[in-house]
Amino acid sequence: MDFLSSMSSLPLVNGGRSRAVTGENPKGEKGAGGKEASNLGPSRKGRPCYPLVKAGETVTLCDIEGPGVIQHIWMTAPGKTNDQNPFVLRDLILRIYWDGEEIPSVECPLGDFFCLGFGQGYHVNSLPIAVNPNRGMNCYFAMPFHKSARVTVENQNELDITALFYQFDYTLYDELPKNTATFHAQWRRQNLTEKGKDYVILDGVEGQGQYVGTFLCLSALERYWWGEGEVKFYLDGDKDYPTICGTGTEDYFGGAWSFASYPEGKCVETTYQTPFLGYPYYSVKDGTVENPYHDDSCPPMRSFYRFHIMDPIRFSQNLKVTIQQIGVSHRGLFERQDDVSTVAYWYQLEPHKAFPPFPDRFSRWPR
Template sequence: MKKSAVRKARNILAAGVLFLLASPLLAQRTPDPSGAVQTEIWQFRDYTSQRISSHDTSGANDDGNWKHKIKPGETRTIGNVTGPGIIKHMWFTIASNETNHLKKIVLRIYWEGNSTPSVEAPIGDFFGLGLAKYFLYESRYLSVGSQRALNCYFPMPFRRSAKITITNEGENAIDAFYYNIDWEKHASLPENMTYFHAQYRQAVPTDGWSADWKMNGDEKINNKQNKSGEGNYVILEAQGKGFFLGVTHSIVQNQGDWWGEGDEMIYIDGDKSPTINGTGAEDYYLGAWCYGGCGINPFGNNQPTFSYSDYGNPRNGGDNRGAEWTVYRFHSESPIVFKKSIKMTIEHGHANHRSDNYYTVAYWYQTQPHGPFPALPAVKDRIPRMVNTDGPTNGKN
């Protein structure tokens, strides 16, 4: 073969490889925790489509069960099905005028008849609304649509059973709770499947080591060392075998200046030093330069919010005391695998100098059994509020 022909063949092969790597079909694929082979949209599916719904079985229009309000202190099972199956989508909307009801209603999900839940979080936090206020955004796994529509797309496989409950820890009855939960009934699931988990944590406030500072860039702040991660906020600590998929994170600033001068530090399989070490909170959440602060803002005085498939900043409150923020990150491109344990942490300010309020939900998959969850804080302690921790009121002080 002539050299020109060889070069032509190589070029064609290289072009084919680049086409495959850039193919939207490949780019849009995400890990399937059930272990099932990915199916193209045009291929036949070998399962039966099922739905758990709040529809009025009498044929009337009491779809949200207005006649049977969920009383204060009541736990109601909204789904209890047998497998093998995979929950693929959950849609909720809540008829409640009680202030902070997104913090007062608790969502729990149990797999395989377990007595302890694999999902436990205030319902607002689970859907990324960690400040008990509705706002619209869209991500790969979670979204909030107009008029309080809560959507979840995490695939949740189970072999024998799945039970979903909601508990009203508020002072008033929930007038109605609408839901459509779509799931697939399978003949079997692969042996290498893992179970979906979600866990809520908070710190009100985080334990900053100093209130005697005026700006994040003060010399004594910047020169403080934190190699071990001592005092970091813990997003997740889990035992077993699985992978960390992501986190939603809401913040109330108790101090001025930028809240995000803190690195993520992830410890995998018992490592004493961070296996993965980051460069700043906005960097971990895939933004940059204080989301428009830091004196570097190509958008002028506007600090735009955004919500992309795997990362976002849908709530941006500025840098003054009392500012409210929400950020999220999903590791869809490469979930963080652990074989024995994982501890996902993040600093609150550089070397943990800040004392803001953090509210997080970690999302991950693992084999059963899971370890114990931390106790869910009491309702009164979950309600977002600013705490007087001294320190600067804004970045100019």
């Protein structure tokens, strides 16, 4: 049964039943959308969002009985609550649970899940993730579930979030193939990497599945070119050496030669976005804070995505993914220490192991 949407499968009628969970239809019920009344009257935009997420509160946005597949997620939230709490996109925690799980399969700051790093809002134009003006966050990863799907958001900001908008578009089926894997995403950070020791993007994955994407945020804390680190995939019992070892950071994200271009003879680092590989964000300024008493200069902030849609990394027993922190200068290659955070995206057959303890709020804030 072809239950995943693609251009080639659109003409095939497969018996699926389309539904959507929104503020206007919180349970995704058939014929039950838009019942709430507004000042315009009944069924006139009466509840377009989750109106209030209190500080410290966890709300359930979506609780679906399956089998089914979430095929599109759209969300948006305020960028900040005030100048003292400017990183809402890192203060809101997205968690997704499949088939009655007690531990999440997705645990990630809301912004980073949608490739928005550093608590910033900017445009992302890839195939599975798109962010449009203004913080219109979209995800097209297919997310199957055999029995149920539950999506929560926790507000760890000091203040209430006065409007959280969302839509989960999904299809219900009578059954899914037994070998259908579930979607996972995990956020990690080291605000100072260890010299000579590879940063771990993902570890502790056991079972069968395929790795489908990496989102990386890097704040450069040392001089010179920072992107010589190689991405390594340790597959199915690899110990000292990985089966797949790349050739450098900019190479893994589809660029080359330090992302350099030379307009008018001057070397310029160039950002770009394509369906599967991108460098959407570069800044040395914090765009979230407006404070005349403080300089908003920051260490250079860069974010990158690579989605293994056409080239998934398949594993049958276990998986570990790392990246080196290596730079180069006039003196040659050298080991670096930088501030790195990542999101790993993958599918695997359940059960999955519990994720590492999630970092506290201020440990997630950017420099």
